[in-house]
Amino acid sequence: MAELPPTIAAVLKQAAPTLQGVSERGRFEAELLLAEVLGRDRSYLHTWPERVLTATEQRHFHQWLQQRQQGVPVAYILGRRDFWRLTLSVNRDTLIPRPETETLLEQALLRLPLAQERRVVDLGCGSGAIALALAQERPQCDIHAVELAEATLAVAKQNGMANGLSVSWHNGSWFEPLRGMSFDMVVANPPYLAADSPWLAAGDLRFEPRGALVAAEAGLADLKHIIDQAGDYLLAGGWLLVEQGYNQAEAVKRLFIDSGFFNIGHAVDLQGIVRVTFGQWQARGESDEWG
Ligand SMILES: C[S@@+](CC[C@H](N)C(=O)[O-])C[C@H]1O[C@@H](n2cnc3c(N)ncnc32)[C@H](O)[C@@H]1O
Known part of the structure; x- marks a missing residue:
């Protein structure tokens, strides 16, 4: 059977349950990581669910997903966190x-x-x-x-x-x-x-x-x-x-x-x-x- 193309929708569907043991917000966090990989905001993911990821984008996303599965905070993966009206770099x-x-x-x-x-x-x-x-x-x-x-x-x-x-x-x-x-x-x-x-x-x-x-x-x-x-x-x-x-x-x-x-x-x-x-x-x- 032919493999499904790695669209945004398919990749997110697969990723979210893999974060279950780490976060109660697995789907949301997977979206945050994928949006960052694509250099877009989360609304883009909902607007273009059929968009197919390149091999580089897939690799990048899976690296970050693995880090998150190991517990690394999303803020450290992304290198930033919002506070009040500011976006702050964190490490x-x-x-x-x-x-x-x-x-x-x-x-x-x-x-x-x-x-x-x-x-x-x-x-x-x-x-x-x-x-x-x-x-x-x-x-x-x-x-x-x-x-x-x-x-x-x-x-x-x-x-x-x-x-x-x-x-x-x-x-x-x-x-x-x-x-x-x-x-x-x-x-x-x-x-x-x-x-x-x-x-x-x-x-x-x-x-x-x-x-x-x-x-x-x-x-x-x-x-x-x-x-x-x-x-x-x-x-x-x-x-x-x-x-x-x-x-x-x-x-x-x-x-x-x-x-x-x-x-x-x-x-x-x-x-x-x-x-x-x-x-x-x-x-x-x-x-x-x-x-
Ligand atoms: C709970 S964190 C708060 C960080 C930041 N104010 C915030 O609210 O996100 C406590 C901070 O105090 C710093 N710290 C610990 N001991 C300190 C000391 N003796 N003098 C000054 N800063 C100290 C730590 O390095 C850390 O950055």
Whole structure:
């Protein structure tokens, strides 16, 4: 019997079930990979299901499909991930920006008035997701970003250039490269998983840098450090906002209280998880100005 021609429709039909063990969105991911191989967007696949793939396109698609079958995240295969209104380059040196981090970003934006200049720092900037989205949404603000891993920072800088956004980048550990500076806002999505977290053996996390994911003291060590030090770098009335793990909200709130923050609150992500804690530094009597 003659073999069916490798049309877009036929190739996708075959590919999608092979991703079943890896992803709940096998068909969607197969479409993403194939669209990229063809240099088109996904709508092209639906418009031209009878289009026959060349041998080179078939080979390329199968290589990527195999990587995905082995668990490699789609973002690392494609080399990019969308975050907020940005498309960011990512590689194995960077955490893949997560939708839940947009909750942290939204909370930061709520506290940055549209037309007022503020100085903000994003600690542990990774691909630059938070710092760059802040620079995009609040171009009048002076945005800084700190990252420990040089290779990661290089990706963030590249993302800044590619998107034409201005951020002052600093290499170093948390506040250490910021000595002598003060800020209206500190934002951080630090590593917060415990070293024995079962999540580390599942999904995309298996391929992401450990230094972006894991912190000592059951995941709380970096959060503790940042919350403890932030007061030395915040102006009176300034905000600290951090992302935390699904079960860390109470512990993090306690750290904010113990460090002397006021107006402490939480924000919930789209999955209903208490994902963000925020608080104001020496804010009593100044909350009118800061809202
Ligand atoms: C959870 S990732 C967040 C990345 C990015 N902000 C995002 O939300 O997609 C934490 C980041 O903190 C960085 N990091 C870890 N320890 C650090 C330290 N001591 N000082 C500065 N950055 C650090 C990691 O390299 C990683 O890029």
